[in-house]
Amino acid sequence: MNNERLRRWLACGLVMSAGIATKSMAAPGCTQVNLATYQIGQTTYVDVRSSDPEGKLLRDGEAKGEGKLLLRCNEGRVTFRGRWQNAQTTDLLPLTIGGEPAGVGLKLFLREGDGERRPFPHDFARTMTKGEEVRSDMDSVGYELYRTTGRVHFGKLDSKAVAQSSVDKAGGGLVVFRSMQVYDLILRREACAIVADDLNQRIELPPYNLSNFATADRATPWEAFRLRVDHCVDPVGLIARVTFGTRADADALHADWFSLVGPKNVAMELGTKDFNTIAPGVPVEMNALGTGDAYQFHVRLRETRPTVVGGEFSRLVRVQVDYL
Incomplete structure (x- = not known):
């Protein structure tokens, strides 16, 4: 009798234990x-x-x-x-x-x-x-x-x-x-600009005679002209590229000079502020300048071959300024 009761108690306990379950939850995230x-x-x-x-x-x-x-x-x-x-x-x-x-x-x-x-x-x-x-x-x-x-x-x-x-x-x-x-x-960067009047200026050269070409370079004295900066508030690190004319403007005998119509055996030479020749259609680069400053250039006449024959001329030169 005691053994039978023990078995029933154990069976009952086993059934109750089997009925217990735990609830699992996924971690937040x-x-x-x-x-x-x-x-x-x-x-x-x-x-x-x-x-x-x-x-x-x-x-x-x-x-x-x-x-x-x-x-x-x-x-x-x-x-x-x-x-x-x-x-x-x-x-x-x-x-x-x-x-x-x-x-x-x-x-x-x-x-x-x-x-x-x-x-x-x-x-x-x-x-x-x-x-x-x-x-x-x-x-x-x-x-x-x-x-x-x-x-x-x-x-x-x-x-x-x-x-x-x-x-x-x-x-x-x-x-x-x-x-x-x-x-x-x-x-x-804000765009930079040159004074409009300077891009369309007329440069008056003095009258010359044959004796003015009697120099080592067979040239007249340099005359200065400027391109003033109208607006350029951040020139640091900027390059100004200036181009005068095109290759078609070159003299037939001297490609680095500009041809002229009027005087014979005479061409026009443009130069930088340091008097380095600027060839037609060949850009020259320099550090950009700020508002109110000016780029300086020079111009003179050169004998292309003997002998200079006088005459009057007017020469239009296209000017292009790009900022890089």
Whole structure:
């Protein structure tokens, strides 16, 4: 009898033990489905001056999401983070050209749907439901460009990833699901210009006689003329390329001089401020000058072969100035 009761008690205990189950829960966190890339720029020109004060807003804009499914999350509370790629903690990221400071900085802002506009860097927490998804349908990444310190380096800013969004990963760690990249952003210098009257000036040379050519160079004295700079606020690092005439203007016997109609056996020579010959149609390059300065040149007459025969002439020379 005692053995039978013991067996029943054990059987009953076994049945009760088999009916106990534990509830398992997935750890809070998210799994990446896609990586969203936001391009800051896209052949965007930014006009800037070296004289612009530090902190001046130069341009703003935004990059929109592409409607991708980015994350699928477990139930629980997770933290979302926005960080600069170089881990700096301030809100203004200095940008570079060729690895050198460009003189401008970038601020970024993330807005999810109609939610809060959050500057980088940032953190915020959210309680997710089981299987909840994060999409980029209504996302936007705003940007602002500001003048920083130092001189401006003009040209295309270095294209690279500058910031990212990450979230707690299911199972531990972090997962990146957004990347913000400077793509095709160009710092543009204001155009430089020459005084219009100087491009259309008339240069009066004094009358000459045969004795004026009785020199070692068989030439008259140099006469100076100028091209004044009307507007050029950022000449540093800029090259002015000046071209007088075309190759068709060359003298038949001396290709580096300009032909003349009127006097016989005479050509016109143009020179730099240092009296180096400027050939027709051949550009000469020099460091750009600022507003109000002037490029100086010279002109004289040359004997092409014996003997000079007098006469009057008027010579139109086309002038082209390019800035590089």
